[in-house]
Structure formats: C-alpha cells, structure tokens
C-alpha cells in the first residue's frame with residue numbers, strides 16, 4: 001500500500017461498520033488491565049503524559065498483515081524520528097464511535113491500519129497512550145497532517161457527543177494537549193489544535209471523504225478555555241477579525257444525523273450555521289468541495305462547510321442588521337449575530353491576503369517540497385496540488401501560523417526501500433490559512449501576513 005493511502009482516520013461510523021464492530025457492544029477486554037505495560041528488557045515503557053494524569057501505555061500493533069515478502073502491507077503506524085526529523089505542529093482531536101475497550105482492541109489489530117497516539121476514556125478521563133510521539137499514527141486522513149501531528153481519540157459517538165464528553169474527559173484532554181504543546185511548541189490556536197473536522201483533504205477532490213468528528217457537540221469554548229486560551233475581546237468592536245464565541249448551552253441547534261437519516265435532538269452546540277444571505281430563509285452555505293454539483297449546504301452534522309465552530313476565527317466581509325458576513329471558501333457566508341448576544345468576539349490577530357499584484361492565490365492541503373527539491377535518484381517525489389479553494393484579491397482570512405514544509409516517505413515496515421523513512425525538508429515556506437471550516441496552507445511568498453487590530 002502506498003503511503004498516501006495510509007491516511008485513513010479512525011473510526012467513523014463507516015469504518016466501524018466495515019470492520020464489523022457493532023457500536024458500543026461490550027467486547028473482550030483488551031485494555032491495560034489485560035495487556036499490561038509493554039516491557040523493554042526490564043524497563044516498563046512509560047506513557048508520555050503530564051505528571052499526575054491517570055495514564056498508561058498499551059502499544060498499538062506494528063506488524064505485517066499480508067504476504068511476508070510484501071513489506072508494504074502492515075499496520076498500524078509508521079516509525080519515525082520526531083521531532084528531530086519531522087516536527088510536530090498540530091494536535092488532532094477525534095472521537096472513537098466505539099467504546100474505549102473496542103478502540104484499544106482495534107488499534108492492537110494491524111489489519112485495521114489505523115491508530116492514534118492517545119485514547120481518552122469518557123467515564124473518568126483516563127488516558128491510554130498507544131503510539132509513541134516520535135512515531136506517526138495513522139489518524140488524520142491526510143498524510144502531511146499525520147506526519148506533523150499528534151492524534152487524540154475521545155471515547156464517544158459524535159452524534160451523541162454531549163452524553164460522552166464529560167468534565168473528566170475535557171480536563172484530561174486539555175492537560176494532555178497543554179503538555180504536548182509545551183514540549184513541541186505548538187501554538188494553542190484553532191489552526192494548530194484541530195478537530196478532525198478541521199483537517200483539509202490532500203487534494204481538490206478529497207473533501208467528501210474527510211471526517212467530521214468530534215462533531216458539533218464538542219464544547220470548543222470550554223476546551224480552549226481549559227487550554228488557557230478563553231475567547232476574550234482583544235480589539236475594538238469594529239474589528240474585521242472575529243472569534244466565534246457562541247455560548248454552547250444557549251446556542252441550541254437542530255442538526256440531522258444524515259448517515260442514519262434521523263433528526264438529532266435540538267441541543268446546545270459549538271456549531272453556528274452559515275447562510276448565503278442575511279436571512280433565516282436563505283440556503284445554507286455550500287462548500288464547493290463537499291457539494292461539487294452546487295447543491296445547497298445541509299443541516300447534516302457532517303456538513304461542516306455550512307457551519308463555523310466556536311473558537312474558530314473569521315474575517316468580517318459585510319454586516320447587516322442582526323447578521324455578519326465572513327469570508328468563507330472565497331465567498332460571503334452569513335451568520336446570525338443578534339444585537340445583545342456575543343456570537344462573535346472582536347479579536348486582534350493575523351490575517352493573510354494575496355500579495356501585491358496577485359489576483360488569486362491557491363490554497364493547499366499539504367506543505368510538501370517542490371518536485372525539484374527531491375534528490376535526482378529518488379523515484380517517488382510528491383508535491384502538493386492546490387485544493388479547489390483560492391484567496392481572491394480583496395479577501396483575507398485568519399492565518400499566518402507555522403506550517404512546516406516537508407514530506408515523510410515511509411512505504412515499508414522495515415525501511416527496505418531506497419530513501420525509506422526519509423524526511424525531505426522543503427525550502428518554500430508555508431503558513432496556515434482558515435479558508436473555511438477546514439484549515440489550509442498557502443505559500444508565504446504568495447501572501448501578505450497582516451496584523452489586525454481594528
């Protein structure tokens with residue numbers, strides 16, 4: 001299997017179904033209690049967790065699954081040398097869609113070809129590490145993001161998020177993320193602390209296959225506050241840059257679980273719907289990557305193109321009474337901002353816009369080296385191709401954050417190919433851009449990064 005196929009992320013409803021795992025049924029215990037800590041000689045492998053956090057180590061499988069001569073078919077992760085080679089600059093939060101024990105069991109079976117660095121248990125916030133942070137877990141559905149991120153699974157079901165995402169879980173995950181961010185110098189903002197729903201596809205046609213967990217019922221305001229990054233006004237009310245700050249409990253929304261074809265109960269959410277005009281009757285915003293036929297956006301929980309999440313930022317494009325338009329995938333998208341509520345908070349920060357003389361700038365889902373930068377005798381060079389989104393002159397988007405340029409080549413389990421397990425660094429600098437719900441990357445040479453205060 002080629003490395004770019006190893007981009008699947010864990011445990012969507014689809015994955016769980018394909019694996020024949022019935023949701024949330026009791027399974028044979030394959031957790032820490034049964035397996036016990038891995039022993040390397042006489043030494044117990046210590047999980048990479050902050051002191052005082054309830055945390056253990058249960059190794060994910062690292063084994064071949066096919067013909068022994070086929071070194072390219074294996075699971076469930078790749079060995080690497082992070083952060084010495086690939087730096088770690090992103091955290092990706094997921095939910096499991098199956099229970100904690102089943103998740104551990106799945107990551108211990110190499111046939112599943114999926115893993116995450118950590119799994120957090122709903123009931124008590126206990127953390128189990130399964131892949132070392134130096135290694136690359138197969139979790140984000142985007143090889144570039146996989147190789148530069150740490151993935152954390154929350155036990156839960158996205159459509160039932162509120163009942164799974166407990167106080168103990170929010171606290172444990174936040175402690176873990178703060179710890180990892182301090183070690184790896186990861187910015188604690190929403191272009192580096194991503195939900196799986198914020199991970200871009202690697203190419204123009206990939207959006208429909210990208211995952212949407214941890215879903216609209218993960219309380220991002222609360223989580224970012226636990227990271228020490230609460231949303232507070234830091235610019236005049238007229239600021240062009242805003243942070244969405246809809247109160248989770250008061251922001252009651254009616255979404256649908258379109259995989260199951262059922263209406264979800266009206267409930268508090270992080271997600272704020274976006275419309276094409278400043279009217280409740282206007283169609284929901286249509287992400288062209290998700291709806292290439294131009295059909296309107298939907299109220300499906302999975303249709304993130306028609307929603308912005310609390311703690312995500314956006315640039316104001318227009319205002320109307322009770323409504324605010326933001327730049328979103330190259331167009332205006334409107335969200336309801338009634339007077340006297342605080343759906344958005346004026347914010348100081350950085351935005352990116354096309355550099356002087358450029359009318360349109362491509363956005364990428366990866367930050368790989370240019371083809372010419374690979375060694376001449378390397379037969380598998382990979383460069384980024386633009387997503388279907390561009391930044392047009394006159395528009396700007398939150399961004400400008402660090403995005404390392406590099407491609408990690410790791411096709412086999414035993415490094416038996418030429419250049420196997422090499423990290424190719426690129427010279428072209430990339431920065432992050434919040435082009436829409438999913439983050440993206442632009443060449444620094446294509447844009448100006450501007451500080452916005454008012």
Ligand SMILES: [Zn+2]
Pocket residue numbers: 009010011093094095139196211213
């Ligand atoms: Zn996920």
